[in-house]
Amino acid sequence: MxxxxxxxxxxxxxxxxxxxxCAGVDRAIVIVERAIEKYGAPVYVRHEIVHNKFVVDSLKAKGAVFVEELDQVPDGVPVVFSAHGVPKAVPAKAESRGLDYLDATCPLVSKVHRQAERQVEAGRHILFIGHRGHPEVVGTFGQVPSGTMTLIETVEDAEAFSPADPDGLAFLTQTTLSVDDTAAIVAALQRRFPAITAPKGEDICxxxxxxxxxxxxxxxxxxxxxxxxxxxxxxxxxxxxxxxxxxxxxxxxxxxxxxxxxxxxxxxxxxxxxxxxxxxxxxxxxxxxxxxxxxxxxxxxxxxxxxxxxxxxxxxxxx
Structure with missing residues (x-):
């Protein structure tokens, strides 16, 4: 100094x-760096690998190309999926095009994805606490069939939700939420729906x-x-x-x-x-x-x- x-x-x-x-961000950045070393530039990355311009610009300088959609990735080049996770349709589309892809989804986000699948398999409707439009929310909704998950952003949303089967509910959360705000939403859901199934362990990372x-x-x-x-x-x-x-x-x-x-x-x-x-x-x-x-x-x-x-x-x- x-x-x-x-x-x-x-x-x-x-x-x-x-x-x-955090460990998930560090892992995602290393995945892009190692992919460039292994395959050579350019390596495409769908969405910002993590939400930081300095990091993104540093990786661009090394040979990463950032795009928002898989359609922007040319044939024959590797692509990395961001730490926030992607809907199942994205790797499926990559496979159908024969693209080599690396999934840099944070393991703690992947854990939420697996829980969503299990709750739907058990016949429960999921109330997902998160922020509309955030890539992690989009990715998690894309793990399960349409209509099996409802987004809850606020305590007001929790109070207004009217389920078809109050006894067949589960809740999950985005990993990057306010601990205090989420606790208030969860409290409202558990008061209204005492039978609601909670996640195993804490979803907020x-x-x-x-x-x-x-x-x-x-x-x-x-x-x-x-x-x-x-x-x-x-x-x-x-x-x-x-x-x-x-x-x-x-x-x-x-x-x-x-x-x-x-x-x-x-x-x-x-x-x-x-x-x-x-x-x-x-x-x-x-x-x-x-x-x-x-x-x-x-x-x-x-x-x-x-x-x-x-x-x-x-x-x-x-x-």
Missing amino acids: TEAPASLPAITLLIAAPRGF YATSNRQTAVKAIAAQCDAVYVIGAPNSSNSLRLVEVSEREGTPARLIQRADEIDFEWLATVRTLGLTAGASAPEILVREVVTRIGERYQVEERQVETARETIAFKLPRGLETR
Whole structure:
């Protein structure tokens, strides 16, 4: 970090831990990198591999080509499916075209997919708690026949839902939701439908929960919080909401050049965290930029240690 002159104002940075990359994001990025090494460029990726422009641009520079639909992938080149998961129709279409594909779906999202299949096989209608249009929601709905799943976005949705068979319901959730908001929706569903089947274990992933807990830990001690992440990153947006719910103003930024120093004019203690698809290099970039205007005292506040790692697909394990 650049040494700031003594005349600069002081600021304390409380940096949340855990923050940044989770195991699923790390695995997805490595899958694209290894695929480029194995097959050579270009390797096509359907949808942003993770929701972060810096990561996407870095992979583009290495030979990845990002597209929204499989129709945009030429014949004869490999394609990677993003960490958010895809409907079953997508790999089926890839196979019908003879495309080599690699599935970078986070294993924790895949776990939700399998649970959805099992609940439908058991004859239950699924209430899926999530955000309309998010790629993970689209992918999960695409695992089961149309009409077997209903999206629930709010407590109001939970209160309004009218099932054909109140005793034949199950619920599942998107992995990147607000822990507190989801608990309120689940409570409403369980009150209205006591027989509803809950998922085995928690659907909201460990990384989402851990990052929200870490933000809660720093927010109470801060005047403001910056969350590094993309505006289309569900887990990053939830971190902003968690801070604000604790009574601490928060903003989402993607890079250091988005820092609003006027907003920081009265801030003496600033919280800093990063969503699960934001690399640590962006955290350090923000700290360095703040250090150009302030004398920075940097403290890390650790609430959990993450040791989870996921295996790579067969054929990509070793270089």
